[in-house]
Amino acid sequence: MPTRTKRRxxxxxxxxxxxxxxxxSAGAQGAPxxxxxxxxxxxxxxxDPVLDFxxxxxxxxxxxxxxIRFVGELEVEHAVVEGLEEGGEVALEQAYLDFLLTRSxxxxxxxxxxxxxxxNERHEPPVFNGVERPFVDTVIIPTTWFEPGVGAHGEIGxxxxxxxxxxxxxxxxxxxxxxxxREGQQHGAEANVRSFAATGRLEYLGVPHLTLGGSFWTGDxxxxxxxxxxAVRVGEADARxxxxxxxxxxxxxxxxxxxxxxxNLALRRQTGVSPNVAxxxxxxxxxxxxxxxxxGAPRDLVAFVRYxxxxxxxRMPDGFVPLKLYDRDAWVxxxxxxxxxxxxxxxxxxxxxxxxxxxxxxxxxxxxxxWWF
Amino acid sequence: xKTSWPVLLGCxxxxxxxxxGVTVQERRVVRVSAERFSFTPSRIELRVGExxxxxxxxxxxxxxxxxxxxxxxxxxxxRGPGEARxxxxxxxxxxxxxxxxxxxxxxxxFMRGMIVVREPEGRP
Numbered sequence: 001m002p003t004r005t006k007r008r009x010x011x012x013x014x015x016x017x018x019x020x021x022x023x024x025s026a027g028a029q030g031a032p033x034x035x036x037x038x039x040x041x042x043x044x045x046x047x048d049p050v051l052d053f054x055x056x057x058x059x060x061x062x063x064x065x066x067x068i069r070f071v072g073e074l075e076v077e078h079a080v081v082e083g084l085e086e087g088g089e090v091a092l093e094q095a096y097l098d099f100l101l102t103r104s105x106x107x108x109x110x111x112x113x114x115x116x117x118x119x120n121e122r123h124e125p126p127v128f129n130g131v132e133r134p135f136v137d138t139v140i141i142p143t144t145w146f147e148p149g150v151g152a153h154g155e156i157g158x159x160x161x162x163x164x165x166x167x168x169x170x171x172x173x174x175x176x177x178x179x180x181x182r183e184g185q186q187h188g189a190e191a192n193v194r195s196f197a198a199t200g201r202l203e204y205l206g207v208p209h210l211t212l213g214g215s216f217w218t219g220d221x222x223x224x225x226x227x228x229x230x231a232v233r234v235g236e237a238d239a240r241x242x243x244x245x246x247x248x249x250x251x252x253x254x255x256x257x258x259x260x261x262x263x264n265l266a267l268r269r270q271t272g273v274s275p276n277v278a279x280x281x282x283x284x285x286x287x288x289x290x291x292x293x294x295x296g297a298p299r300d301l302v303a304f305v306r307y308x309x310x311x312x313x314x315r316m317p318d319g320f321v322p323l324k325l326y327d328r329d330a331w332v333x334x335x336x337x338x339x340x341x342x343x344x345x346x347x348x349x350x351x352x353x354x355x356x357x358x359x360x361x362x363x364x365x366x367x368x369x370x371w372w373f
Numbered sequence: 374x375k376t377s378w379p380v381l382l383g384c385x386x387x388x389x390x391x392x393x394g395v396t397v398q399e400r401r402v403v404r405v406s407a408e409r410f411s412f413t414p415s416r417i418e419l420r421v422g423e424x425x426x427x428x429x430x431x432x433x434x435x436x437x438x439x440x441x442x443x444x445x446x447x448x449x450x451x452r453g454p455g456e457a458r459x460x461x462x463x464x465x466x467x468x469x470x471x472x473x474x475x476x477x478x479x480x481x482x483f484m485r486g487m488i489v490v491r492e493p494e495g496r497p
Contacts, residue, residue: 034476061476066441069482098482103470106482113479121479126433127409153483155415161483205411242408242432296453341451342434372434372478 044364125370159206169219261317283310410480
Protein backbone atom coordinates (compact mmCIF):
# COMPACT_ATOMS: atom_id res chain seq x y z
CA MET A 1 0.00 0.00 0.00
CA PRO A 2 1.47 3.43 -0.87
CA THR A 3 2.86 5.40 2.04
CA ARG A 4 0.54 8.34 1.52
CA THR A 5 -2.51 6.07 1.53
CA LYS A 6 -1.36 4.40 4.75
CA ARG A 7 -0.80 7.74 6.43
CA ARG A 8 -4.28 8.84 5.38
CA UNK A 9 -5.72 5.63 6.80
CA UNK A 10 -3.96 6.18 10.14
CA UNK A 11 -5.11 9.81 10.27
CA UNK A 12 -8.68 8.74 9.45
CA UNK A 13 -8.62 6.03 12.10
CA UNK A 14 -7.42 8.46 14.79
CA UNK A 15 -9.98 11.06 13.70
CA UNK A 16 -12.72 8.44 13.90
CA UNK A 17 -11.60 7.51 17.42
CA UNK A 18 -11.60 11.12 18.57
CA UNK A 19 -15.00 11.71 16.98
CA UNK A 20 -16.31 8.59 18.70
CA UNK A 21 -15.12 9.99 22.01
CA UNK A 22 -16.82 13.33 21.44
CA UNK A 23 -20.09 11.80 20.27
CA UNK A 24 -20.40 9.31 23.13
CA SER A 25 -19.12 11.56 25.89
CA ALA A 26 -22.55 13.13 26.22
CA GLY A 27 -24.39 9.95 27.07
CA ALA A 28 -21.97 7.35 28.33
CA GLN A 29 -20.84 6.84 31.90
CA GLY A 30 -17.33 7.83 32.88
CA ALA A 31 -14.77 8.73 30.25
CA PRO A 32 -15.49 6.89 26.97
CA UNK A 33 -12.09 7.79 25.59
CA UNK A 34 -9.03 6.79 27.53
CA UNK A 35 -5.66 5.39 26.60
CA UNK A 36 -2.00 5.14 27.34
CA UNK A 37 1.24 6.32 25.80
CA UNK A 38 4.90 5.62 26.35
CA UNK A 39 8.05 7.20 24.99
CA UNK A 40 11.43 5.55 25.52
CA UNK A 41 15.12 6.36 25.43
CA UNK A 42 17.15 3.18 24.88
CA UNK A 43 20.91 3.03 25.00
CA UNK A 44 22.13 -0.51 24.33
CA UNK A 45 25.91 -0.90 24.23
CA UNK A 46 27.64 -0.55 21.81
CA UNK A 47 24.86 0.86 19.62
CA ASP A 48 23.84 4.50 19.32
CA PRO A 49 21.01 5.55 21.63
CA VAL A 50 17.49 5.77 20.21
CA LEU A 51 14.50 7.86 21.17
CA ASP A 52 11.30 5.98 20.40
CA PHE A 53 7.67 7.00 20.81
CA UNK A 54 6.92 3.35 21.42
CA UNK A 55 3.16 3.28 21.90
CA UNK A 56 0.25 5.65 21.35
CA UNK A 57 -2.91 3.82 22.29
CA UNK A 58 -6.47 5.08 22.37
CA UNK A 59 -9.06 3.06 24.27
CA UNK A 60 -12.74 3.54 23.55
CA UNK A 61 -15.63 2.22 25.56
CA UNK A 62 -19.35 2.46 25.21
CA UNK A 63 -22.23 0.99 27.16
CA UNK A 64 -25.16 0.08 24.90
CA UNK A 65 -26.84 -0.95 28.13
CA UNK A 66 -25.25 -1.55 31.56
CA UNK A 67 -24.87 -5.18 30.50
CA ILE A 68 -23.79 -4.83 26.87
CA ARG A 69 -20.49 -3.01 26.57
CA PHE A 70 -18.04 -2.26 23.79
CA VAL A 71 -14.29 -1.85 24.32
CA GLY A 72 -11.83 -0.95 21.57
CA GLU A 73 -8.10 -0.30 21.56
CA LEU A 74 -6.29 1.19 18.60
CA GLU A 75 -2.52 1.39 18.74
CA VAL A 76 0.21 3.14 16.79
CA GLU A 77 3.64 1.69 17.54
CA HIS A 78 6.91 3.53 16.88
CA ALA A 79 5.06 6.67 15.73
CA VAL A 80 5.31 6.27 11.95
CA VAL A 81 4.17 3.56 9.55
CA GLU A 82 5.69 3.75 6.13
CA GLY A 83 5.40 1.69 2.97
CA LEU A 84 7.43 -1.49 2.98
CA GLU A 85 10.06 -0.22 5.39
CA GLU A 86 10.51 -1.93 8.69
CA GLY A 87 9.19 0.35 11.39
CA GLY A 88 5.95 1.10 13.14
CA GLU A 89 2.58 -0.52 12.98
CA VAL A 90 -1.05 0.32 13.46
CA ALA A 91 -2.94 -2.43 15.24
CA LEU A 92 -6.51 -2.97 16.34
CA GLU A 93 -5.65 -4.75 19.58
CA GLN A 94 -9.12 -4.93 21.03
CA ALA A 95 -12.60 -4.43 19.64
CA TYR A 96 -15.14 -6.61 21.37
CA LEU A 97 -18.60 -6.70 22.84
CA ASP A 98 -19.13 -8.00 26.34
CA PHE A 99 -22.54 -9.45 27.11
CA LEU A 100 -22.58 -9.39 30.90
CA LEU A 101 -25.19 -12.01 31.79
CA THR A 102 -24.44 -13.24 35.30
CA ARG A 103 -21.49 -12.97 37.63
CA SER A 104 -20.43 -16.49 36.67
CA UNK A 105 -21.11 -16.48 32.94
CA UNK A 106 -20.57 -13.70 30.42
CA UNK A 107 -19.92 -13.79 26.69
CA UNK A 108 -17.27 -11.83 24.87
CA UNK A 109 -16.89 -11.66 21.08
CA UNK A 110 -14.68 -9.71 18.70
CA UNK A 111 -10.99 -8.87 18.78
CA UNK A 112 -9.69 -9.90 22.18
CA UNK A 113 -6.51 -10.11 24.22
CA UNK A 114 -5.37 -13.69 24.77
CA UNK A 115 -5.45 -14.20 28.57
CA UNK A 116 -2.00 -15.75 28.98
CA UNK A 117 0.53 -14.36 31.46
CA UNK A 118 0.60 -11.28 33.64
CA UNK A 119 1.36 -8.58 31.11
CA ASN A 120 -0.86 -9.35 28.13
CA GLU A 121 -3.99 -8.13 29.91
CA ARG A 122 -2.18 -5.69 32.22
CA HIS A 123 0.11 -3.70 29.98
CA GLU A 124 -0.62 -0.04 30.81
CA PRO A 125 2.74 1.64 31.61
CA PRO A 126 2.00 2.53 35.28
CA VAL A 127 1.04 -1.12 35.95
CA PHE A 128 4.45 -2.78 35.45
CA ASN A 129 8.01 -1.96 36.38
CA GLY A 130 10.68 -1.52 33.73
CA VAL A 131 10.74 0.66 30.66
CA GLU A 132 10.21 -2.31 28.34
CA ARG A 133 7.92 -5.23 29.10
CA PRO A 134 9.59 -8.35 30.55
CA PHE A 135 11.48 -10.46 27.99
CA VAL A 136 9.49 -13.58 28.89
CA ASP A 137 6.28 -11.65 28.14
CA THR A 138 7.71 -10.62 24.79
CA VAL A 139 9.68 -13.58 23.46
CA ILE A 140 8.03 -16.64 25.03
CA ILE A 141 4.49 -15.21 25.45
CA PRO A 142 4.01 -12.97 22.42
CA THR A 143 2.63 -9.89 24.18
CA THR A 144 0.59 -8.04 23.01
CA TRP A 145 -1.19 -11.20 21.86
CA PHE A 146 -4.61 -10.60 20.34
CA GLU A 147 -6.87 -12.47 17.92
CA PRO A 148 -10.54 -12.40 16.96
CA GLY A 149 -12.94 -14.98 18.32
CA VAL A 150 -15.56 -15.68 20.94
CA GLY A 151 -15.36 -16.68 24.57
CA ALA A 152 -16.79 -16.68 28.05
CA HIS A 153 -15.63 -15.30 31.37
CA GLY A 154 -16.87 -15.07 34.92
CA GLU A 155 -16.30 -15.61 38.61
CA ILE A 156 -17.33 -18.97 39.96
CA GLY A 157 -17.08 -18.34 43.69
CA UNK A 158 -14.37 -18.75 46.32
CA UNK A 159 -12.24 -16.20 44.50
CA UNK A 160 -11.96 -18.18 41.26
CA UNK A 161 -12.20 -16.35 37.93
CA UNK A 162 -12.00 -17.94 34.51
CA UNK A 163 -11.79 -17.05 30.84
CA UNK A 164 -12.13 -19.43 27.90
CA UNK A 165 -11.73 -18.34 24.29
CA UNK A 166 -11.93 -19.83 20.80
CA UNK A 167 -9.81 -17.69 18.48
CA UNK A 168 -7.78 -17.76 15.29
CA UNK A 169 -4.61 -19.88 15.69
CA UNK A 170 -0.97 -18.93 15.21
CA UNK A 171 0.70 -19.35 11.81
CA UNK A 172 3.73 -21.66 12.19
CA UNK A 173 5.22 -20.43 8.90
CA UNK A 174 6.27 -17.26 10.75
CA UNK A 175 7.99 -18.91 13.74
CA UNK A 176 11.71 -18.31 14.21
CA UNK A 177 14.70 -19.29 16.33
CA UNK A 178 15.12 -15.83 17.86
CA UNK A 179 11.54 -14.76 18.49
CA UNK A 180 9.83 -18.12 18.91
CA UNK A 181 6.10 -18.01 18.14
CA ARG A 182 5.85 -14.20 18.33
CA GLU A 183 5.57 -13.47 14.62
CA GLY A 184 2.98 -16.22 14.15
CA GLN A 185 0.09 -14.02 15.23
CA GLN A 186 -2.52 -13.47 12.53
CA HIS A 187 -4.03 -10.41 14.24
CA GLY A 188 -7.42 -10.94 12.67
CA ALA A 189 -6.24 -9.88 9.23
CA GLU A 190 -8.27 -12.37 7.19
CA ALA A 191 -7.04 -14.95 9.67
CA ASN A 192 -7.07 -18.59 8.63
CA VAL A 193 -9.47 -20.52 10.88
CA ARG A 194 -9.32 -23.97 9.33
CA SER A 195 -9.21 -24.92 12.98
CA PHE A 196 -9.72 -22.74 16.03
CA ALA A 197 -7.30 -22.32 18.90
CA ALA A 198 -8.47 -22.72 22.49
CA THR A 199 -7.32 -20.59 25.41
CA GLY A 200 -8.20 -20.95 29.06
CA ARG A 201 -7.19 -19.06 32.16
CA LEU A 202 -8.04 -19.62 35.80
CA GLU A 203 -7.25 -17.02 38.47
CA TYR A 204 -7.50 -17.39 42.21
CA LEU A 205 -8.04 -14.23 44.25
CA GLY A 206 -9.33 -15.89 47.40
CA VAL A 207 -6.42 -14.83 49.60
CA PRO A 208 -6.13 -11.08 50.22
CA HIS A 209 -3.17 -9.42 48.46
CA LEU A 210 -2.42 -12.55 46.40
CA THR A 211 -3.33 -13.39 42.80
CA LEU A 212 -2.51 -16.80 41.36
CA GLY A 213 -3.04 -17.54 37.68
CA GLY A 214 -2.64 -20.39 35.24
CA SER A 215 -3.26 -20.40 31.49
CA PHE A 216 -3.10 -22.69 28.50
CA TRP A 217 -3.30 -22.11 24.77
CA THR A 218 -3.53 -24.88 22.18
CA GLY A 219 -4.02 -24.80 18.43
CA ASP A 220 -3.05 -26.38 15.13
CA UNK A 221 -0.75 -23.91 13.47
CA UNK A 222 0.56 -25.49 10.28
CA UNK A 223 -2.22 -24.48 7.89
CA UNK A 224 0.26 -22.51 5.77
CA UNK A 225 2.84 -25.31 5.49
CA UNK A 226 1.92 -28.35 3.41
CA UNK A 227 2.57 -31.85 4.72
CA UNK A 228 3.21 -30.70 8.28
CA UNK A 229 1.03 -31.21 11.34
CA UNK A 230 2.34 -28.76 13.93
CA ALA A 231 0.28 -28.16 17.02
CA VAL A 232 1.38 -25.46 19.44
CA ARG A 233 0.70 -25.68 23.16
CA VAL A 234 1.47 -22.95 25.66
CA GLY A 235 1.28 -23.52 29.40
CA GLU A 236 1.81 -20.72 31.88
CA ALA A 237 1.62 -20.05 35.63
CA ASP A 238 1.99 -16.74 37.43
CA ALA A 239 1.68 -15.20 40.87
CA ARG A 240 1.45 -11.66 42.22
CA UNK A 241 1.61 -10.60 45.85
CA UNK A 242 1.04 -6.98 46.79
CA UNK A 243 0.86 -5.82 50.37
CA UNK A 244 1.72 -2.36 51.56
CA UNK A 245 4.94 -1.18 49.94
CA UNK A 246 5.96 -4.67 48.81
CA UNK A 247 5.11 -6.27 45.49
CA UNK A 248 6.35 -9.66 44.31
CA UNK A 249 5.57 -11.28 41.00
CA UNK A 250 6.70 -14.37 39.15
CA UNK A 251 5.83 -16.14 35.94
CA UNK A 252 6.71 -19.39 34.21
CA UNK A 253 5.85 -20.19 30.57
CA UNK A 254 6.48 -23.22 28.41
CA UNK A 255 5.77 -23.60 24.68
CA UNK A 256 5.81 -26.90 22.80
CA UNK A 257 5.59 -27.40 19.03
CA UNK A 258 4.91 -30.82 17.56
CA UNK A 259 6.35 -31.93 14.22
CA UNK A 260 8.98 -29.18 14.47
CA UNK A 261 11.52 -31.18 12.44
CA UNK A 262 9.22 -31.42 9.40
CA UNK A 263 8.19 -27.79 9.92
CA ASN A 264 11.83 -26.69 9.66
CA LEU A 265 12.45 -28.85 6.58
CA ALA A 266 9.30 -27.60 4.84
CA LEU A 267 10.12 -23.95 5.57
CA ARG A 268 13.68 -24.47 4.34
CA ARG A 269 12.25 -25.81 1.08
CA GLN A 270 10.00 -22.74 0.81
CA THR A 271 12.52 -20.03 1.72
CA GLY A 272 15.94 -21.64 1.33
CA VAL A 273 16.76 -21.02 5.02
CA SER A 274 15.89 -23.21 7.97
CA PRO A 275 14.24 -21.13 10.72
CA ASN A 276 15.59 -23.60 13.31
CA VAL A 277 12.29 -23.61 15.20
CA ALA A 278 12.56 -25.45 18.52
CA UNK A 279 10.24 -28.19 19.70
CA UNK A 280 10.09 -26.49 23.12
CA UNK A 281 10.71 -22.97 24.46
CA UNK A 282 10.75 -21.89 28.07
CA UNK A 283 11.02 -18.80 30.18
CA UNK A 284 10.50 -17.62 33.72
CA UNK A 285 11.09 -14.55 35.85
CA UNK A 286 10.84 -13.28 39.37
CA UNK A 287 10.52 -9.63 40.38
CA UNK A 288 10.65 -7.89 43.74
CA UNK A 289 9.56 -4.26 44.06
CA UNK A 290 9.40 -2.00 47.08
CA UNK A 291 7.81 1.43 47.40
CA UNK A 292 10.74 3.22 48.98
CA UNK A 293 9.04 6.63 49.03
CA UNK A 294 5.47 5.98 50.08
CA UNK A 295 4.00 9.35 50.94
CA GLY A 296 1.53 9.56 48.05
CA ALA A 297 2.18 11.14 44.66
CA PRO A 298 4.29 13.14 43.97
CA ARG A 299 6.30 11.52 46.78
CA ASP A 300 5.96 8.07 45.32
CA LEU A 301 8.96 6.01 44.20
CA VAL A 302 9.33 2.28 43.60
CA ALA A 303 12.61 0.38 43.29
CA PHE A 304 12.67 -3.06 41.71
CA VAL A 305 14.87 -5.88 40.56
CA ARG A 306 13.93 -8.65 38.13
CA TYR A 307 15.69 -11.79 37.01
CA UNK A 308 14.61 -13.47 33.76
CA UNK A 309 15.65 -16.67 32.02
CA UNK A 310 14.28 -17.39 28.56
CA UNK A 311 15.29 -19.82 25.87
CA UNK A 312 13.64 -20.06 22.45
CA UNK A 313 15.82 -23.12 21.64
CA UNK A 314 15.09 -25.04 24.84
CA ARG A 315 14.43 -28.41 23.15
CA MET A 316 15.30 -29.06 19.51
CA PRO A 317 13.80 -31.68 17.19
CA ASP A 318 16.06 -34.57 16.16
CA GLY A 319 18.72 -33.46 13.73
CA PHE A 320 18.69 -29.77 14.76
CA VAL A 321 21.26 -28.08 16.97
CA PRO A 322 20.20 -25.35 19.45
CA LEU A 323 21.57 -21.86 18.83
CA LYS A 324 22.98 -21.01 22.25
CA LEU A 325 22.76 -17.26 21.77
CA TYR A 326 19.00 -17.63 22.23
CA ASP A 327 19.41 -19.21 25.67
CA ARG A 328 19.35 -15.93 27.57
CA ASP A 329 19.34 -14.48 31.08
CA ALA A 330 18.55 -10.91 32.02
CA TRP A 331 18.92 -8.83 35.16
CA VAL A 332 16.84 -5.68 35.20
CA UNK A 333 17.20 -3.17 38.03
CA UNK A 334 15.51 0.19 38.17
CA UNK A 335 13.02 2.62 39.59
CA UNK A 336 9.53 3.87 38.78
CA UNK A 337 8.64 7.37 39.95
CA UNK A 338 5.00 8.46 40.08
CA UNK A 339 4.55 12.25 39.99
CA UNK A 340 0.86 11.31 39.73
CA UNK A 341 -0.60 7.80 40.11
CA UNK A 342 -1.29 7.53 36.36
CA UNK A 343 2.11 8.86 35.22
CA UNK A 344 5.23 6.72 35.45
CA UNK A 345 8.79 7.94 34.97
CA UNK A 346 10.98 4.88 34.62
CA UNK A 347 14.72 4.29 34.62
CA UNK A 348 16.35 0.88 34.44
CA UNK A 349 19.59 -0.88 33.67
CA UNK A 350 19.49 -4.21 31.78
CA UNK A 351 22.24 -6.78 31.62
CA UNK A 352 21.51 -9.46 29.03
CA UNK A 353 23.70 -12.55 28.80
CA UNK A 354 23.55 -15.70 26.68
CA UNK A 355 25.10 -19.14 26.62
CA UNK A 356 26.97 -18.58 23.36
CA UNK A 357 30.72 -18.32 23.58
CA UNK A 358 30.80 -16.10 20.51
CA UNK A 359 27.99 -13.53 20.79
CA UNK A 360 28.84 -10.97 23.44
CA UNK A 361 26.80 -10.02 26.47
CA UNK A 362 24.95 -6.73 26.09
CA UNK A 363 23.86 -4.18 28.61
CA UNK A 364 21.95 -0.96 28.37
CA UNK A 365 20.20 1.94 30.01
CA UNK A 366 16.53 2.69 29.43
CA UNK A 367 14.53 5.75 30.38
CA UNK A 368 10.79 5.89 29.84
CA UNK A 369 7.83 8.17 30.34
CA UNK A 370 4.42 6.51 30.30
CA TRP A 371 0.93 7.55 31.25
CA TRP A 372 -2.64 6.35 31.40
CA PHE A 373 -5.72 8.57 31.25
CA UNK B 374 -36.81 17.68 102.61
CA LYS B 375 -34.93 14.65 103.63
CA THR B 376 -33.73 12.15 101.15
CA SER B 377 -32.92 8.76 102.42
CA TRP B 378 -29.47 7.30 101.71
CA PRO B 379 -30.84 4.09 100.13
CA VAL B 380 -32.72 6.13 97.46
CA LEU B 381 -29.66 8.24 96.63
CA LEU B 382 -27.48 5.18 96.31
CA GLY B 383 -30.12 3.55 94.12
CA CYS B 384 -30.22 6.54 91.76
CA UNK B 385 -26.43 6.58 91.58
CA UNK B 386 -26.35 2.90 90.79
CA UNK B 387 -28.89 3.38 87.97
CA UNK B 388 -26.82 6.24 86.50
CA UNK B 389 -23.65 4.18 86.62
CA UNK B 390 -25.22 1.11 85.09
CA UNK B 391 -27.33 2.82 82.38
CA UNK B 392 -24.60 3.61 79.85
CA UNK B 393 -23.59 -0.03 79.90
CA GLY B 394 -27.08 -1.36 79.88
CA VAL B 395 -28.33 0.63 76.85
CA THR B 396 -27.06 -0.96 73.65
CA VAL B 397 -25.83 1.57 71.09
CA GLN B 398 -25.15 -0.34 67.87
CA GLU B 399 -22.30 1.12 65.85
CA ARG B 400 -22.48 0.80 62.09
CA ARG B 401 -20.21 -1.82 60.60
CA VAL B 402 -17.47 -0.43 58.39
CA VAL B 403 -16.51 -2.46 55.32
CA ARG B 404 -13.29 -1.37 53.66
CA VAL B 405 -12.99 -2.22 49.97
CA SER B 406 -9.75 -1.85 48.07
CA ALA B 407 -9.85 -1.39 44.29
CA GLU B 408 -6.93 -2.35 42.08
CA ARG B 409 -6.77 -3.16 38.38
CA PHE B 410 -8.83 -5.39 37.88
CA SER B 411 -10.45 -6.53 41.10
CA PHE B 412 -12.14 -5.42 44.29
CA THR B 413 -10.95 -6.82 47.62
CA PRO B 414 -13.18 -8.14 49.06
CA SER B 415 -15.31 -8.89 46.00
CA ARG B 416 -18.08 -10.45 48.10
CA ILE B 417 -19.75 -8.58 50.95
CA GLU B 418 -22.39 -10.13 53.19
CA LEU B 419 -25.08 -8.08 54.99
CA ARG B 420 -28.35 -8.63 56.79
CA VAL B 421 -31.61 -7.09 55.64
CA GLY B 422 -31.93 -3.64 57.18
CA GLU B 423 -28.32 -3.54 58.38
CA UNK B 424 -26.65 -0.20 57.71
CA UNK B 425 -23.06 -0.49 56.63
CA UNK B 426 -20.47 2.17 55.90
CA UNK B 427 -18.56 1.32 52.74
CA UNK B 428 -15.12 2.91 52.57
CA UNK B 429 -13.46 2.55 49.17
CA UNK B 430 -9.85 3.26 48.30
CA UNK B 431 -7.75 2.65 45.21
CA UNK B 432 -4.29 1.20 44.98
CA UNK B 433 -3.67 2.58 41.50
CA UNK B 434 -5.85 4.62 39.14
CA UNK B 435 -9.34 6.06 39.60
CA UNK B 436 -12.15 3.53 39.63
CA UNK B 437 -15.91 3.60 39.84
CA UNK B 438 -18.21 1.70 42.20
CA UNK B 439 -21.78 1.23 41.11
CA UNK B 440 -24.25 -1.12 42.80
CA UNK B 441 -26.83 -2.38 40.36
CA UNK B 442 -30.43 -1.69 41.27
CA UNK B 443 -29.50 1.11 43.66
CA UNK B 444 -28.49 4.74 43.29
CA UNK B 445 -25.03 4.06 44.75
CA UNK B 446 -22.52 5.21 42.11
CA UNK B 447 -19.22 6.40 43.58
CA UNK B 448 -15.99 7.72 42.13
CA UNK B 449 -12.99 6.16 43.89
CA UNK B 450 -10.06 8.57 43.80
CA UNK B 451 -6.61 7.51 42.62
CA ARG B 452 -4.03 6.03 45.03
CA GLY B 453 -3.40 8.50 47.80
CA PRO B 454 -5.09 9.71 50.94
CA GLY B 455 -8.54 10.08 49.34
CA GLU B 456 -11.41 7.65 49.73
CA ALA B 457 -15.04 7.27 48.70
CA ARG B 458 -17.72 6.60 51.31
CA UNK B 459 -21.33 5.54 51.27
CA UNK B 460 -23.79 4.19 53.81
CA UNK B 461 -25.86 1.40 52.35
CA UNK B 462 -28.67 -0.81 53.55
CA UNK B 463 -31.01 -3.16 51.76
CA UNK B 464 -34.61 -3.89 52.65
CA UNK B 465 -34.81 -7.06 50.57
CA UNK B 466 -32.71 -10.19 50.68
CA UNK B 467 -30.89 -11.03 47.49
CA UNK B 468 -27.72 -10.62 45.49
CA UNK B 469 -26.68 -7.18 44.33
CA UNK B 470 -23.84 -6.90 41.84
CA UNK B 471 -21.36 -4.06 41.93
CA UNK B 472 -18.88 -3.10 39.25
CA UNK B 473 -16.27 -0.55 38.29
CA UNK B 474 -17.92 1.86 35.87
CA UNK B 475 -14.86 3.93 35.04
CA UNK B 476 -12.63 2.51 32.28
CA UNK B 477 -9.45 1.47 34.06
CA UNK B 478 -7.66 -0.71 31.52
CA UNK B 479 -7.87 -3.85 29.44
CA UNK B 480 -9.49 -5.94 32.18
CA UNK B 481 -12.02 -3.29 33.23
CA UNK B 482 -15.08 -5.46 32.61
CA PHE B 483 -13.71 -8.17 34.92
CA MET B 484 -13.84 -5.75 37.83
CA ARG B 485 -17.04 -6.84 39.52
CA GLY B 486 -18.29 -8.08 42.86
CA MET B 487 -21.38 -9.07 44.81
CA ILE B 488 -23.25 -7.95 47.90
CA VAL B 489 -25.20 -10.85 49.39
CA VAL B 490 -28.07 -9.68 51.59
CA ARG B 491 -29.59 -12.29 53.93
CA GLU B 492 -32.62 -12.28 56.20
CA PRO B 493 -31.79 -11.56 59.86
CA GLU B 494 -31.02 -14.67 61.90
CA GLY B 495 -34.11 -16.44 63.11
CA ARG B 496 -36.20 -15.21 60.20
CA PRO B 497 -36.86 -17.68 57.37
